[in-house]
Amino acid sequence: MSKQILKAHKIRLYPTEDQQIFFAKSFGCARFIWNRMLADKIKHYDCHKESLKNTPAQYKKEFEWLKEVDSLALANVQINLQRAFQSFFKSPTFGFPNFKHKGKKDSYTTNNQKGTIAVGLNRIKLPKIGHIKATIERKITGLVKSATITKTATGKYFVSILVETVAVDLPKTQSNTGIDLGLIDFIVLSDGSKVANPKFLSKLQNKLAREQKILAKRRLVAKTQQRKLSESSNYQKQKTKVAKVYEKITNTRKDFLHKLSFNLIKNHDVIAIEDLNVKGMVKNHKLAKAILDSSWSTFTTMLAYKADWYGKELVKIDRWYPSSKTCSGCGHLLTKAELPLSVRSWDCPSCLQKNNRDINASLNILNEGLRLVTLKTVGATGLA
Template sequence: MTFSGYKYLEEVNGVSTHKGYKFRIYPTKEQEVLIAKTLGCARFVFNHFLAKWDETYQASGAGLSYGACSDALPSMKEELSWLKEVDSTALQWSLKHLADGYERLFTKQNGHPRFKSKRNPVQSYTTNIQGRSQNPEMSIVGERLKLPKLKWVRFANSRRVEGRILSATIRRNATGKYFVSLKVEQDIGPLPQTGSSVGVDVGLKHFAILSDRTVYPNDRHFKSLEKKLAREQRKLSRRRLIAMSKKVKLSEAKNYQKQKRKVARIHEKIANKREDFLHKVSTEIVKNHDVIGIETLQVKDMQQNRQLSKAIADVSWSAFFRMLEYKADWYGKQVVKVSRSFASSQLCSGCGHQHKDVKHLGLRKWTCPNCGAHHDRDVNAGLNLKREAERILASSTVGTTGLAWSGFGR
């Protein structure tokens, strides 16, 4: 498909943006101890100032600020000398995360910040890598990564890190594995324009159906391991009861902890398979199309349906749409969100007639009573999303540039 007339996407040079690189790290026993200390200290600082923040707000009606907390941290280190044993920037990042949490509370993006628990199976802290001017060549040598206090840590160097490293987040997950996520500032150039637009209709029978009839199957990652997960969770429950009957703390019950990690590994496998699938599909769509029309879904509301909630959670539409948006932003493509009130499934892509009987999910194929066109429910929805995205983009272009839109070639 080609566009006749105005070229709607400008040619741009590389845009400086933030990108993340995630690697598994293999710390030594001594480094594991230091990571555990840093996690504990960062958690302690966060919880301490969260309590102070709430106390100040209740007393004066105004909370603290990042600056006030940061100024109080040195004297706190003098009183609690063990805070000096860990990376100082990790403690500063705890205060930044706390301030960010309150900012999101005041702008009604999130709820009130919560105290961090040492019993949470996933623990993390953030640090800087030798300041903002650091580059990968100075902090990565072969299969070793230099981190503050930890010094050189072995890691799985699976891809080249390009750009300036701004920060690193060290995470220990529920299975006991360690990972580092590097936040990098780099210039990402746009991908070649393809002259193609597409509508993406997501579903449960198929994960996504494009207006060009490309179908991405729903692999049902959770369902594929659901029986095995249920079996292992029952074992975990039995071992919990055994530990409680013997009056042994769960943290000290070896059989319970061993089974807990086994359950966590199954969850990890499901999450990894799902994330890999979403990345591959979103990247392929962004590479092949310049304009991508997607529907605006209220996923949380849809999950109120108890019959479909598990299946909807498994497909991760929200994560998929988020990937499409930031990858399109990286590579000079355009994602257009179509209003949730737009009846993409009910409209005939041939004549525009709205057939309300298509509201029923069981109706997969239908014939337009107005023009007689035969439709596949999902392909028809994709075509309608594509055309609505083109219309929205055309109207916004005319409104902002004053240029006439000559339309898309069919």
């Protein structure tokens, strides 16, 4: 079975000096439009208590240099700002839209209109700029919908090409698994296998601390000499070094998560996993850094969309389900006092089964996941 999906391909760009200037103008114009439209919306609401329906086009009369960049890039800023407001009004947890600052995240998005975006042999064609040298490692098939160009803190350029393509279901394996997420082991599967936690941030923590310490000293020197940080070459060089450490952490973590999530999807038909409240868990300051380094939310998101693409099923178990405290053999439930977090193995007082805390939890997660899948199937059959 096959289905239409949207898939993004990230590609490294190598723009010429003139193309870099165009990108800089585009990033600046996109940031300007966002900030100006947001400021005017806030001001209008404060004065009239109603929302302002402003568009990028009306600002081009006053700021003619906005015409130098791709108009679709500015139109996408308007769409993204509208979505930000909709998300805020739908749920305040998303937060009120913020103003954008130079250098924090330089990017803009444009759309494909009759071939204005095209992928060639080591070349990417973009609106108003033409062909750009690129590193294309795999063939991109499907209808190109849009492109998002970004410049990283280390000065690298990338484009994310969004294409509408066809995904074919992977073969069924007749194998199901439950996953217990952890800090010591990244995951423990219900068959007893474990994947160690790579702890990418921890491995580079000392190097990162050294580079940040040098950066702080150079910031102080610039301040003492009354020079702007943007004009201090030593500060800017060190800032890039810090960014490179963060970039390495991010890239290695993403590579690990992508490979692991695809491997699980490829080898199992049903995958059951806990629906963890990561936002609540990071409030524990002793564990917050380790939890964020593990990137459980990103991993779960990858499993979700890959399961949808390839015809597999991901089942999320309620976060309050007592997977660790329930005996997978007889269902006996222990209290929190009987099974503190420090206890990693225990003997069931009812059936005397020896339970490893993590493996036992993954078995219970699998059984609960299969139960939910059965209920879902029965419910769908009943409706039919």
